[in-house]
Amino acid sequence: MTVAQENLEIVPRGADDAAKFEGVQTPFRRFLSDFCESKLAVLGFVVIVAITLVAIFAPVLAPTDPYDLATVSVLDGRLGPGEAMMSGVTAHLGTDGAGRDMVSAMIYGLRISLGVGIGSGVIAMLIGISVGLFSAYAGGRIDSVLMRVVDIQLSFPAILVALILLVTLGKGVDKTIIALVFVQWAYYARTIRGTALVERRREYIESAVCLGLSERRIIFRHLLPNCIAPMIVVGTMQVAHAISLEATLSFLGLGMPQTEPSLGRLISNGFEYIMSGKYWISVYPGIALLVTIVSINLVGDRLRDVLNPRLQK
């Protein structure tokens, strides 16, 4: 995208030239048409947009407020799908053990799961980019020590690192985010360091150095924008991974507290009723979780194919 903007600056802009631009294939347009070649990926993208909108407008869309203790009644507990609650509202997907309407609980749960997943992903990306770029630019001893730390952390499975952190930190939204950030930052750091080391040797950086630009300008205006493509790919995959990991930790009773029921927590709550055949409490939040993770992965998979310069025609 940056390359596109730079091109635009070189060409003189006039009213007559505007027409010429229409047919020009900018990198962004090429990216868009490449991406749309896979129907599955487009479907995944549409689903992600829909899910995000549902999460953002949860208070408007949910038929009932699952947190409002005045309306939630234990007498409504474990109603089957389609049965009517005391308040007269039909619970289309049934109610959970505490008498919350599953549709509403899932919409709010989706909000929490997405929020924690994306939030931790963004923070981890910022930390990872800073450390990775610094490591690549500093080089030498600092670089080898930092990358050793990254290697050691990545040699432990994510679930184990998250377990250790949450056992020591305890439950809570903030603590879950800290654990997820800690698990993810190393992937970003390693990826961007690799890309930055390659990009650094390119001619445009050399010419920027020759022009006498400041280091800060070179790093942030020239080096960073050209390292973004692999970050987007890693970022999408990591968000899906974070959502799945958060759900797993909440299921184990470690991640989100009972007062902030994410999808994983809802599934875990339903698990106690599964043996008595009350499937809906676990199954429906699970399907919501699944659709979210699979569509993010589909988009991420396609992004990797499209943004990988080696595969470009």
Place this chain on the structure above:
Amino acid sequence: MSVFIIRRLLQAGLVVVVMSFIVFSGVFMVGDPVEILVSDDADQEERERIIQSMGLDKPFIVQYGLFVAKALQGDLGESFVFNEPALLLILDRMPATMELAVVALLIAVVFGIPLGVWAGLRPDSLASKSIMTGSILGFSLPTFWVGIMMILLFAVYLGWLPSTGRGDVQVILGMPISVLSWDGFSHILMPAVNLALFKLSLVIRLARAGTREVMHQDYIKFDRAKGLSDARIILIHVLKNIMIPVVTVLGLEFGGLVAFSVVTETVFAWPGMGKLLIDSIGQLDRPVIVAYLMIIVFLFVFINLIVDILYSLLDPRVRLQDVKA
């Protein structure tokens, strides 16, 4: 070579020390075990006596020092709940976890390699495409949810398989084993498949990529020219060559299986170390939590050390690069 090994040993030692400090100080700060262990009607004197007997009155750094000194002698403290040494409790449950992990690994290899080779030989057939889509699902689906769905289908609706516990065990060489009796086998089947799904997808992908690469090699063309049958080419020449990456990755992933069994054990109430950890967290049984985390960290550092050394033996560039840096 010895410089490389010494460096790696020192590094492994450092990781263990740092982790022990993090784990101990973290667990130290969580909750107050006295509240749970001392009954409500105990008087102040009784409370004091229990706090003293557990060493909880001493400053943090002294407690850590005592913990390290004892840990070096193989004593990781006594469980507050079971009144047994934490190390013994964990070692007691380790065979169950190991059996689960090994059976899961076997399932991943026995089913993953044929499926992957098939998908690699005919990449455009419908069967191969469904295998690959299945492997994407295997990567995306959260393990615990798949486990719950398996219980719902096979235990609740169909009633074919039991959903909890280990079933009959036979003691062989001092280790209780489930797979040998029908009852035990029916108990281990669901948890093992559940734990295997992720690795199965991994093996399928590795085997497929390996097969596609090997099929273009000159020695396969030569085999064809010699007039060898397809079966012989695939079973001997292809299989042998794709096994190298598969075995390497699986060796590395075994630790991951043990760590991930925490989830599967919780879903299927499998009496292993992972379930013990989750139970102990619920009961704030600090010594057991600390002992489990230390053992698993130790296990990982050990596996990584072995893999590093093996790699450096196989590929000298690794250790040369490391010594230079």
